[in-house]
Amino acid sequence: MPELPEVESIVRCLSSNIKPPQILKVIVLRADILVNTSQEHLCKHLPGQVMQKIYRRGKYIVMKFSNGGHLVTHLRMSGLYRFLNGNETVPYLRLWFELEGDKKLGYADKRALGRIWLYLPGEPLSVLTKLGPEPLAADFTLERFQQSVHWRHSPIKPLLLNQTFVAGIGNIYASEILYQAGISPSHYASDLTSEEVYKIYRAIRSILEQAIACRGTHISDFADPEGNEGEFVNRLKVYQKAGDICPRCGGIIQRTVQQQRSTYWCPGCQH
DNA sequence: AATTGTACCTGTCAGC
DNA sequence: TGCTGACAGGTACAAT
Numbered sequence: 369m370p371e372l373p374e375v376e377s378i379v380r381c382l383s384s385n386i387k388p389p390q391i392l393k394v395i396v397l398r399a400d401i402l403v404n405t406s407q408e409h410l411c412k413h414l415p416g417q418v419m420q421k422i423y424r425r426g427k428y429i430v431m432k433f434s435n436g437g438h439l440v441t442h443l444r445m446s447g448l449y450r451f452l453n454g455n456e457t458v459p460y461l462r463l464w465f466e467l468e469g470d471k472k473l474g475y476a477d478k479r480a481l482g483r484i485w486l487y488l489p490g491e492p493l494s495v496l497t498k499l500g501p502e503p504l505a506a507d508f509t510l511e512r513f514q515q516s517v518h519w520r521h522s523p524i525k526p527l528l529l530n531q532t533f534v535a536g537i538g539n540i541y542a543s544e545i546l547y548q549a550g551i552s553p554s555h556y557a558s559d560l561t562s563e564e565v566y567k568i569y570r571a572i573r574s575i576l577e578q579a580i581a582c583r584g585t586h587i588s589d590f591a592d593p594e595g596n597e598g599e600f601v602n603r604l605k606v607y608q609k610a611g612d613i614c615p616r617c618g619g620i621i622q623r624t625v626q627q628q629r630s631t632y633w634c635p636g637c638q639h
Numbered sequence: 640a641a642t643t644g645t646a647c648c649t650g651t652c653a654g655c
Numbered sequence: 656t657g658c659t660g661a662c663a664g665g666t667a668c669a670a671t
Contacts, residue, residue, distance in 0.1 A: 444665045
């Protein structure tokens with residue numbers, strides 16, 4: 369489900385809703401999504417805590433509690449958070465938090481690839497340390513991007529998926545970014561001219577900002593915790609559009625595979 | 640050290 | 656209808 373714009377939408381939704389209710393109870397139905405914690409551990413440390421701040425780093429959701437501890441979630445392919453009222457439920461529910469006011473925050477995950485970490489007060493959030501720069505942050509400058517690209521011996525598309533290179537881009541937006549930039553996904557990073565790097569840099573920011581404004585891309589069962597679906601699906605130009613006519617040059621959109629993952633692009637206008 | 644392939648888990652869909 | 660294989664928004668780790 370989630371790349372940077374989807375995770376950002378989820379975080380904004382959670383932040384606007386959680387007017388810090390207290391966690392009363394934690395119920396775990398499937399413990400193998402827990403990495404450095406357990407049901408007992410969560411039940412010991414979370415009840416009584418208030419979700420003071422919720423933010424995003426790359427594709428990770430970070431919840432900061434009133435005691436200084438943190439719960440970190442990575443949704444991987446199919447994880448989602450959902451507010452549930454009373455006895456309401458959702459398919460593939462893996463755990464939930466019982467909140468003040470007869471509300472629940474459920475975590476559901478069809479494929480169960482998502483992961484959750486609990487960091488106690490004072491513990492460093494070690495799972496976040498290897499992440500590359502935030503592509504929408506002020507310190508992600510063109511100069512910094514140029515320097516990190518020019519020595520990479522990898523085709524540009526799989527490089528955009530590398531979270532140590534830049535955090536938050538996934539398979540949908542990698543294709544859309546390179547389409548907007550007019551760059552072939554198999555173009556080697558080290559061979560890009562500075563003009564081409566600039567086009568990719570601009571496209572990263574422009575596509576991610578547009579997608580956030582649309583609250584992400586609604587594919588499969590993605591929705592934010594209130595059930596709002598992302599509208600960027602209507603603006604996709606190439607992703608899952610193999611065989612369609614390219615809106616820019618009239619060519620035919622292709623699907624190819626790079627490192628076991630689908631890439632969508634137009635050979636007519638991406639070089 | 641960096642890049643690429645494999646494993647993880649479970650569901651859906653197309654083709655036979 | 657049932658089976659099989661391909662594919663799915665991701666990453667950790669092993670192999671190269």
